[in-house]
Amino acid sequence: MHVPDGFLDAPTSVATGVVAAGVVGLALTKARNELDDRTAPMAGLVAAFVFAAQMINFPVGAGTSGHLLGGALAAVLVGPWTGVLCISVVLLVQGLFMADGGITALGTNITLMGVVGVATGWLVFAGVRAVLPKKLGSIAPAAAVGALLSVPVAATVFTLLFAIGGQAPVETGKVFTAMVGWHLLIGVGEAVVTFLVVGSVVAARPDLVHGARGLLAGRELEIRKVAA
């Protein structure tokens, strides 16, 4: 999943690096609105959670497996800006400490999974949530649609980058078909897992789900009478 060194040429890697640095810089200021001075410990712990969740592989077919990317999941649970920070930090740690994803491709990986993945996941989620009835039960389906689309959209952006700076003479059409077809499958797995995880958190602690904030404000304390 992680783009390694040498897959895209140097100019494309540097350009995506600049994009990634810009968005992460913006996210650093915006995340303070979502989490105030709790940002550092909370984002750090959520990043550790995303990392742990990514360790679970699920079979995709043909003997291979995929794992959760978690972009849409993080965006719905902790908010889009904190989500960008969490996924970016996960990718940084994987690149610097585990050699997973190239050092020069860090910008590309952050742009694809941290920025495009989280942004698509969040925007689609917000759009679907606006259409569905305003109740807690709508959160998990909306998150699932966001997760379903975030993966193939990130794959499409990868195909675009590959068409610009790819280091292999493969037709863009073929890359597109292979990447998007494959990632639609991964997207389905991502959607199912996101749906179930968000659903379980909404059931247990709806107050923690960032995407459900507007819905909880309207609930008031009700005092019920015990039946005699």
Next chain:
Amino acid sequence: MGAGHGHRLHFHGHSPVHRAPAHLKLLALLAFVLVVVATPREWYAAYAGYLAVLLGVVALSRVPFGYLAKRMVVEVPFVVFALLVPFVATGPRTEVLGLTVSEPGLLAAWGLLAKGTLGVLASLTMAATTEPTAVLAGLQRLRMPELLVQIMGFMIRYLDVVTAEMGRMMVSMRSRGCEPRSPRHWPALARSLGALFIRSYERGERVHLAMVSRGYTGKLPSLEEQA
């Protein structure tokens, strides 16, 4: 893709590579890999030179080569892709070992493999010779935003706590006849992940409160003095 992420890479030692300041090692790693990526793939001699330099650094660091080689499995999914390139690439065809493959594709596959492998080996050497706290201090010296360094620090600090917690959940699921990998048991797996999220989040809240009660104002004491 298929490989697990959880190995601890650091190899304890006192070689010159271990002792070198982390920020210099980070810069050297980035410069080295950028040069490798920018080198045209037809310059075969240059790649031999890069490999020699890298192997020299590995030898100097006295990290056993087998230690690094075992951890190069993170590259496997990508190697599979690189090996497919000659078959799907465009351009004139040529015969290799009785198979018809694309000539430019063959060259591209060589380039991808050479650059990818050098990149992975260089990153592994960096990770094996540098303590996580030293890397953080190095990033701070390189002016990475304070908040980002802090988030990374917390993630690294609690990574083992959270993954161990998940490991215990998986063990208890398996001991109850549930196979987390199978889609049939995804609902159970997802509820565990939901619980893991709530536990991680609440742990974050407790950590924050504990820090505030010890005088946390949004800045941590400098990592450089500790490293």
